Amino acid sequence: MLENLQSTTTLHNGVKMPWVGLGVFKVTDGEEVVHSVKAALEAGYRSIDTAAIYGNEEGVGRAIAESNIPREELFITTKVWNANQGYETTLAAFDESMEKLGLDYLDLYLIHWPLPSHGKYVETWKALEKLYKDGRVRAIGVSNFKIHHLEDIMANCEMIPMVNQVEYHPRFNQRELHDFCKKHGIQLEAWSPLMQGGLLEDPTLVEIAKKYNKSTAQVIIRWDIQTGVVTIPKSVKPHRIAENADVFDFELTPEDMDQINALNQDKRMFADPDDMNRV
Numbered sequence: 001m002l003e004n005l006q007s008t009t010t011l012h013n014g015v016k017m018p019w020v021g022l023g024v025f026k027v028t029d030g031e032e033v034v035h036s037v038k039a040a041l042e043a044g045y046r047s048i049d050t051a052a053i054y055g056n057e058e059g060v061g062r063a064i065a066e067s068n069i070p071r072e073e074l075f076i077t078t079k080v081w082n083a084n085q086g087y088e089t090t091l092a093a094f095d096e097s098m099e100k101l102g103l104d105y106l107d108l109y110l111i112h113w114p115l116p117s118h119g120k121y122v123e124t125w126k127a128l129e130k131l132y133k134d135g136r137v138r139a140i141g142v143s144n145f146k147i148h149h150l151e152d153i154m155a156n157c158e159m160i161p162m163v164n165q166v167e168y169h170p171r172f173n174q175r176e177l178h179d180f181c182k183k184h185g186i187q188l189e190a191w192s193p194l195m196q197g198g199l200l201e202d203p204t205l206v207e208i209a210k211k212y213n214k215s216t217a218q219v220i221i222r223w224d225i226q227t228g229v230v231t232i233p234k235s236v237k238p239h240r241i242a243e244n245a246d247v248f249d250f251e252l253t254p255e256d257m258d259q260i261n262a263l264n265q266d267k268r269m270f271a272d273p274d275d276m277n278r279v
């Protein structure tokens with residue numbers, strides 16, 4: 001049911017994950033991230049997406065601690081960075097993230113990139129399985145994994161990832177990957193859902209937005225959840241944080257959805273995960 005910011009999808013292990021969360025990529029640690037996360041929590045968000053490489057886990061943790069929201073109501077995601085891939089290094093990276101976040105358990109831990117040139121994502125995944133079995137994280141998943149990376153994990157590991165967080169927006173709707181994930185019960189999650197602001201003037205989206213008296217950002221976020229994809233738009237501005245969450249009082253028609261789906265150009269904004277080698 002898509003009723004409000006606390007509405008959830010159920011991952012294949014039964015854990016509930018909110019459909020909409022706040023992303024904090026490129027949000028500076030300290031006051032900026034603390035203010036953004038607090039604005040989101042006050043607006044009703046319960047899901048926050050950070051990563052070790054964003055360098056703002058401490059600020060996210062501070063905002064959570066100061067919010068006084070019961071821990072079990074929150075859904076906190078962080079990610080193991082490329083340089084820390086490997087079994088022992090991932091376990092150590094997890095401890096470091098938890099220390100910075102000030103949490104005693106995590107909701108979702110992701111492998112940030114597959115980094116195939118390093119050949120370590122299978123052993124990294126085995127470390128995530130251990131963290132899961134030890135009860136330190138409620139769900140484990142991957143990010144930027146293509147079908148062949150997922151197949152590799154499924155052939156060589158025990159558990160199927162619960163989530164795959166990937167670039168996903170109307171210009172790049174990942175149809176084939178989405179179908180694969182649906183077939184295997186892997187929840188797709190959209191990063192850069194607003195194409196980092198690059199889609200907000202699109203004439204088709206502007207027209208649809210006018211019909212509902214909504215913004216183009218709201219139309220895209222609504223399209224995400226109506227396509228069954230969890231979404232984590234980023235903003236540091238409280239009015240936009242609230243706007244991005246005000247998507248539960250309208251519904252796109254099948255015709256609107258078709259028009260938005262037709263904007264797909266199979267065009268990535270960022271690197272192909274097979275070529276992403278940054279550590």
Ligand SMILES: NC(=O)c1ccc[n+]([C@@H]2O[C@H](COP(=O)([O-])OP(=O)(O)OC[C@H]3O[C@@H](n4cnc5c(N)ncnc54)[C@H](OP(=O)(O)O)[C@@H]3O)[C@@H](O)[C@H]2O)c1
Pocket residue numbers: 022023024025026049050112143144165166190191192193194195196197200215217218232233234235236237240241243244
């Ligand atoms: N796993 C990965 O590899 C990966 C990669 C990239 C991103 N992510 C995650 O996905 C999250 C979202 O992606 P993103 O940060 O790249 O981009 P995004 O959410 O697509 O777009 C963010 C940009 O849009 C602006 N914006 C937000 N809401 C708006 C609104 N209602 N109207 C107008 N402009 C608006 C923001 O500016 P202001 O802040 O000034 O409002 C910011 O410049 C990240 O924060 C991160 O958590 C993950």
